[in-house]
Amino acid sequence: MPQFAPTALKVLNEQIIQCSRCPRLVAHREEIGRLQRRAYKGQEYWSRPVAGFGDPAARLLIIGLAPGAHGANRTGRMFTGDPSGEFLYRALWEAGFANQPASVSRDDGLKLRDAYITAPVRCVPPDNKPLREEILACRPFLVEELALLKRVRLVVVLGGIGLDAYLSVLQDAGKIRSRSAFQFAHGAIFQTHEGSPAVLASYHPSQQNTSTGRLTAAMLKEIFIRARAFLNAAEASSISSR
Numbered sequence: 001m002p003q004f005a006p007t008a009l010k011v012l013n014e015q016i017i018q019c020s021r022c023p024r025l026v027a028h029r030e031e032i033g034r035l036q037r038r039a040y041k042g043q044e045y046w047s048r049p050v051a052g053f054g055d056p057a058a059r060l061l062i063i064g065l066a067p068g069a070h071g072a073n074r075t076g077r078m079f080t081g082d083p084s085g086e087f088l089y090r091a092l093w094e095a096g097f098a099n100q101p102a103s104v105s106r107d108d109g110l111k112l113r114d115a116y117i118t119a120p121v122r123c124v125p126p127d128n129k130p131l132r133e134e135i136l137a138c139r140p141f142l143v144e145e146l147a148l149l150k151r152v153r154l155v156v157v158l159g160g161i162g163l164d165a166y167l168s169v170l171q172d173a174g175k176i177r178s179r180s181a182f183q184f185a186h187g188a189i190f191q192t193h194e195g196s197p198a199v200l201a202s203y204h205p206s207q208q209n210t211s212t213g214r215l216t217a218a219m220l221k222e223i224f225i226r227a228r229a230f231l232n233a234a235e236a237s238s239i240s241s242r
């Protein structure tokens with residue numbers, strides 16, 4: 001009998017945080033914890049891989065990129081403790097997927113409802129640029145998460161790397177023939193194959209995107225309002241077809 005998903009996800013997350021497959025990333029995540037940013041001097045940095053976070057029964061899955069150097073790599077929770085996380089969780093809260101807008105530490109009381117956040121790379125990469133072999137080394141964790149999150153109906157990908165990682169999992173499993181049929185564009189929504197979750201693409205809330213206005217708070221809120229409407233419509237259509 002398959003393990004009940006919350007237990008299996010917990011086991012998976014324990015495995016993730018013990019991982020040291022990528023020597024370059026292990027060295028980098030630990031170095032950031034040693035050097036620290038002045039504002040966080042004296043704090044104990046997490047400096048380990050960061051596991052997925054959220055509701056095991058989620059219908060919405062969010063795929064980002066990798067932990068932030070002084071955000072998730074410091075606090076140990078996805079998108080927590082940096083400006084990217086402030087942007088993301090406020091939008092999730094506004095669309096009803098989070099119980100509070102702020103995300104500052106692992107014990108701040110934040111809970112996600114109907115949403116789960118993950119990343120194709122679990123350790124902070126130098127310059128936010130993971131190598132291809134690091135993305136490949138981390139992929140089995142994403143594959144396992146996707147298998148365990150059985151209620152997912154919509155995947156929001158934050159940026160092109162998140163999209164490519166998700167499509168690569170589908171391609172490896174033989175569910176799609178090519179990734180090039182699905183091009184990244186902010187706001188694009190598509191179905192990859194019959195019976196699959198839909199995919200909704202958004203720019204990543206990196207400081208590079210938010211400080212230049214490429215992604216505004218209103219644009220990200222709109223993404224999750226659309227996600228909410230999509231899930232409500234999917235629920236209504238499954239009730240009417242029963």
Ligand code: SF4
Pocket residue numbers: 016019020021022025026049121122123134137138
């Ligand atoms: S990036 Fe993934 S595979 Fe590489 S060390 Fe971190 S958790 Fe392990």
